[in-house]
Amino acid sequence: MTEIFGIPVQAFMGQLLIGLINGSFYALLSLGLAVIFGLLNIINFTHGAQYMMGAFCAYLLLNKAGLGYWPSLVIAPVVVGITGVVIERTMLKRLYNLDHLYGLLLTFGLALIIQGVFRNEYGTSGQPYAMPKELTGGHNLGFMFLPTYRAWVIVFSLFVCLATWFIIEKTKLGAYLRAATENPALVQAFGVNVPRMITLTYGFGVGLAALAGVMAGPIYQVSPQMGADLIIVVFAVVVIGGMGSIMGSIVTGFGLGIIEGLTKVFYPEASNTVIFVIMAIVLLVKPAGLFGRER
Amino acid sequence: MKKEHRIAFAVMVAALLLAPLVVYPVFLMKVMCFALFASAFNLLVGYGGLLSFGHAMFLGTAGYASAHAAKVWGFPPEAAILFGTLCSAALGVVSGLLAIRRQGIYFAMITLALAQMIFFFYLQAPFTGGEDGIQAVPRGRLLGFVDLSNIWAMYATVLTIFLGGFLLIYRAIHSPFGQVLKSIRENEARAISLGYDTTRYKLLAYVLSATLAGLAGATKALVFQLASLTDAHWSMSGEVVLMTLVGGLGTLFGPAVGALVIISMEHYLAQLGAWVTIVQGIIFVVCVLAFRRGIVGELARILRKPL
16 A cells, blocks of 8 residues: 555545645635624624534525525525624624724624524534535545545635635725725725625625535534634634735635644644644744734 | 722622621632632733633643642642642743734734643643543642631632732732733833833733632632633633623722622523523623623722722
8 A cells, every 4th residue: 555654645635635624614714704804803703603503504494494505505605694794783883993802702792692592402412414416425536535525615615715815806896895904984985885895794704604614514513513613723723824815814724724634644632733833833933924914 | 008999898808708608608719719710810901901812721720730739749738729820820921922922803812722722732631531620639738737628718718819819919900010001001002112111011911810810720629629621611711701891891899790790690590501601692792782891890980989
């Protein structure tokens, strides 16, 4: 059997694949956090709960309405995004003139409420979510077996990330968005409806989290706690990447997923903590983050 | 001490001396441990403006260290508590040096991530007993002659530690150091321009807060004779934020009042399971949206006196 650094190639590739999958979710979630932070100056602690809501939304659509994976991929982000819009309109907008930390506290409280309600309803154990028929099975690449669904998750999330990057960096709408990030008062003076833009941005960021949740459903189980620990890792990813750049969030997300996967191969005991260790090193070397700037 | 502080302090001491006649003393000891924990946390956020979302790491570390010292190494209680507190102080220095490199929201995220790293370490480390924790920690004899298995001796010890920690925090806040800390909270650039090395002040406040949080954790481990993962989990970090917020950020007596309110609530809602989390979340939302001064903050506003 072929080996890489003394590790069977199958195991190596398997962990690399898991790393890429995790990286896809890190990228999608940190991207949403970065977009929201850019305009609202709020770190959205509810992000993990909204990721979980996306997964549950797909689960409920399948079991109550009979709608499968593909409709869920569109409906769940929209539904969860709308709940985000409601949260922004009714609560977050009252905090913009206060210290940023109140936004963190409010969204933390919301996360507790949402996770508590789902745990009351569904208990702590996970609910399975079947893979869509079209994506079952896999391909034998000769050196490894590649399940189709996992390949789909990586390709699709990469596509969504790049599309988001394109919208923000290359379109007129994105230009407004970047301008409002720099100076909202001036952009408003030019006649752009900045409050509405802020609301929709929050909804969009939340929708990205929900989309990640739908994709995660068939891989991990759908459970009320699925986003709680993940969000802390994503915070570390955001600190490492810095929130200044969209592409930075994407690269850091995928990169750290891969590093975490490889740690599972070479030193499994550290696989839970490797991202936090990297965060500590980055803080020592480049406190603003790899792609960040001081603000 | 100002007159209103003296009166409030006297009321608090009297209440803590009389309360065990009507309330279960172990419950009161738990409240005092958390009151010290929240007061230590408030020193950092309320006066230094640094919101740490990882304070559970200090509570948990001191708990494990003192429980291990008392049970495995046979340390007497005062040495076990001292050892636990010093471990938290050391962790405070290391994590503080990393965390104060960023401000505001980043500071909160970094402390949360560091605390999660520490949590995973305790989850896997052999000496912590994993999910079981360190159980049946001996309380031992304080200074060689006071038997702490007597509930009243334990109560007096915890009361002394709490009041000592509280007075130390009072002293720190009302010293020149505390004044500089407040100036950093209000306008860090200005404090730098006046010639203060703000990084050093922030680190000192962080380490002091970590040390006192450790003192609370070490004491709590001896009271309950248990050190467990619950104390190191991120939800504990959230809980101490909640206590301080409910009582009043940046008020002297707020965190203690908040600890009493939150611990009582958890005590009475314990049988409702997940509802505790939901109620905590609702309190968070309500406090942030409509009650930002907290109980003591509102009281101080009505009385027009700083409390």
